[in-house]
Amino acid sequence: MKRSHQETSVEEAHSIGKKLEDDNNMDEFLSALGYKVRSSDMADVAQKLEQLEVVLSNDDVLDSNALNDTVHYNPSDLSSWAETMLSELNYYPPSLDLDPTRMCNLTPFSDDNECSSTTSDNSSKRIRLGPWCDSSESTRPVVMLGVDSQETGVRLVQALVACAEAVQQENLILADALVKRVGSPAASQAGAMGKVATYFAEALARRIYRIRPSSPAVDPSFEEILQMHFYESCPYLKFAHFTANQAILEAVATARGVHVIDLGINQGMQWPALMQALALRPGGSPSFRLTGVGGPSEGDGIQQLGWKLAQLAQAIGVEFEFKGLTVERLTDLEPEMFETRPESETLVVNSIFELHPVLAKPGSIEKLLATVKEVKPSVVTVVEQEANHNGVVFLERFNEALHYYSSLFDSLEDGVIIPSQDRVMSEVYLGRQILNVVAAEGTDRIERHETLDQWRKRMGSAGFDPVSLGSDAFKQASLLLALSGGGDGYRVEENDGSLMLAWQTKPLIAASAWKVSDVTAEWRR
């Protein structure tokens, strides 16, 4: 496992070594610092130092007397010093008295350039393992697993990837054998890793046996419940809503009437906050019209939702109008359906995780974006998962998804203030996405996430220009994350005018805003 990792550091070492050879064959830079290391030994020393770092980061070890009792003869000879340290500390994985629920922490580790520095977090036990994605790229992100379940965790991931490889090669007999072997280790693995592995194993099994649909059919109201729990338990949806709202507020700052088309009304959780902000606008609130688009399964629910929002609007003094649009798929939307009033209203189109399912059918996204462009919105807010789960090659998708959902599950795991029911439901919610990404194909596969860069290209070719999200959005997002628990894991990142929510430096959600790149845009109210 450490193979490719070592190879990279060996390459680095050799390149450094070649540059710095002198008569004694000592590394020049290190000798300037007082250390004597032979250039040829560099790789070896690097590896030993890494191992040492890992061992020393374990708190138990620091308490032991071994460190005090060790006698070193020539500390400047790094190679033998490191070796002495390692043997003194009896380089074994530390003791077994860890809290099982915190055993497994799964974090992606960004690429090999940072191999010499560990993450700053020393309270949780993390051990670096080496790239587990054996795809063609040379630098693959590394997955970190908890100390205790190190070996089983590694084997689990290896087994999953091996199974996916077999599926990729259409060797279904092998894949079947492998997936059967993953089942119980996955179930017995504690923490985020175990849960992720279980879902991926199930997804692989469904793919191998061609079980359709990809995930068990559920009542639409259950889907709603799952999403509500996901909303409560982690900041992803809230981040999406708040950031989009901020972009909307900035775009309608001087409007007397606002019309928002929400491409996925769901529970309407985004709109109370927007209405409140409109109510508190200096100079008074504009009128607010909301057109909520939903699927046929939501049926009556949309109307009831409208009533609820209307009540809220009345309570806070915002003139409100609601219309629900039920369509089978977003491409069924036609501009006339929105009944826009361009003379009196500023139009906004909002899409929170609604664009990627449209990619399932070729040509659909172009049609949808053309429809959106035709109604001439002042701003289009788009929030999507920051991942490429839409690659043509299955194995690539699999690896990306494994990485992505491991991060996501890890973020759920870390927050101590999340009540367990919320978390369980959130995991089920995400699990269904996993099943879809891995097991489904064709029009069935709707979780076709694409990265912000990919969306930028699509929006660009559809005739939209990016709108930068202001610093207000950044500040709001940062505050929201501060309130959301999960410690320091969450970060807001700015990416060329768009915002990303990251967990432990891995971006997971990207929020962006767009306007129609049209000359007549300048005369729009």
Added chain:
Amino acid sequence: MKRSASNSVTNGDASNKKMKKTTEEDSEIGFANLDENLLYEVLKHVDARTLATSSCVSKIWHRTAQDERLWELICTRHWANIGCSQHQLRFVVLALGGFKQLHSLYLWPLSSPNQHGRLGKDELKLSLSLLSIRYYEKMNFTKRLP
């Protein structure tokens, strides 16, 4: 006023002098029996923590310290102007649950990490958003389709 009343009583019966004296002391500790209006005026100047603690002292104090106007002062005292009028803010916040709730649920947790509990524009905006969401979640809409 109370003192002169007890004085006139003391002037009377000498055997009850001790009892009267304690009554006198009680009335001097009469801060606890402070007139509600006066109490309100005093509480206008305290910080959030003090105001919250005050509501635990006695029934009268509780009633006074729960006053929305006092919490409105706490919420808006240090904030940078978010642009809307006081009246507008009051209307919306009271509709969504009130200043006391706004403070205890959102402003307080947001301000704790800060030194002086400075509540900037961003903290206030975020808290208002969260308050509105909470209100919405707890709503049981009354109108149903026929």
